[in-house]
Amino acid sequence: MPVLIQPNRAPSVRVKICGLSRPEDVFATASAGAVYAGFVFFAKSPRNISIEQARALAVEAPLGLAKVALLVNPDDALLMAVNSAVPLDMIQLHGSESPERVAEVKALTGLPVMKAVGVASADDLAALDTYSEVADQILVDAKPPKDADLPGGNGLSFDWRLIAGRQWKAPWMLAGGLTPDNVAEAIRLTGAQQVDVSSGVEAAPGVKDAELIAAFVRAALARR
Numbered sequence: 001m002p003v004l005i006q007p008n009r010a011p012s013v014r015v016k017i018c019g020l021s022r023p024e025d026v027f028a029t030a031s032a033g034a035v036y037a038g039f040v041f042f043a044k045s046p047r048n049i050s051i052e053q054a055r056a057l058a059v060e061a062p063l064g065l066a067k068v069a070l071l072v073n074p075d076d077a078l079l080m081a082v083n084s085a086v087p088l089d090m091i092q093l094h095g096s097e098s099p100e101r102v103a104e105v106k107a108l109t110g111l112p113v114m115k116a117v118g119v120a121s122a123d124d125l126a127a128l129d130t131y132s133e134v135a136d137q138i139l140v141d142a143k144p145p146k147d148a149d150l151p152g153g154n155g156l157s158f159d160w161r162l163i164a165g166r167q168w169k170a171p172w173m174l175a176g177g178l179t180p181d182n183v184a185e186a187i188r189l190t191g192a193q194q195v196d197v198s199s200g201v202e203a204a205p206g207v208k209d210a211e212l213i214a215a216f217v218r219a220a221l222a223r224r
């Protein structure tokens with residue numbers, strides 16, 4: 001069969017919508033063309049859902065949508081409880097988990113692990129190299145302010161020039177303060193092939209907006 005070569009075509013960007021809590025948000029995520037859906041298990045978050053809620057959302061999710069459980073310094077019992085109840089495709093670790101703990105979580109759950117690493121300055125870049133040795137993916141996110149209640153999902157971005165054109169051993173995803181208005185520029189500047197958003201597609205904290213989700217995915221997938 002002849003192979004169609006399109007030398008000038010940029011690879012398609014993969015989008016993750018994080019912090020979903022309602023069936024209609026999962027549907028909006030899939031129908032917009034995003035490929036990952038994130039469920040937050042963190043009590044202090046406005047996006048926190050129970051294991052039962054996550055299970056109900058995940059079993060009804062359209063085929064092909066990858067389900068990601070976001071956890072913050074989870075112990076083994078919580079990991080096992082989430083993993084045994086919810087059909088998952090990936091674990092996202094968003095706390096202060098060490099590289100050794102990332103490896104343990106992979107072994108314990110049998111799932112790929114994406115480790116979030118906060119970036120505020122050039123001093124934070126070494127951690128990306130370290131975690132990319134052990135994690136299946138790294139999430140290059142904005143570092144939360146010291147007084148923040150949440151370790152992520154704060155709608156804050158970092159200086160994308162810090163990582164412009166950088167690659168790591170593991171596949172990576174860009175996050176932090178992305179919106180339908182800035183995601184195309186963020187992709188252009190950093191070369192990201194995957195992007196993750198939560199606050200930027202919400203009508204209110206914890207409430208996703210289907211039109212913003214669609215606009216975000218359109219902007220991320222627009223030909224560069």
Ligand SMILES: O=C(O)c1ccccc1NCC(=O)[C@H](O)[C@H](O)COP(=O)(O)O
Pocket residue numbers: 018019040042045046047048070072094139141150151152153154155156175176177178196197198199200
């Ligand atoms: O969303 C939360 O409430 C949350 C709580 C605890 C840890 C991480 C959390 N969110 C992370 C994300 O949603 C994303 O992976 C990423 O940080 C982007 O968030 P945003 O800047 O809001 O787009």
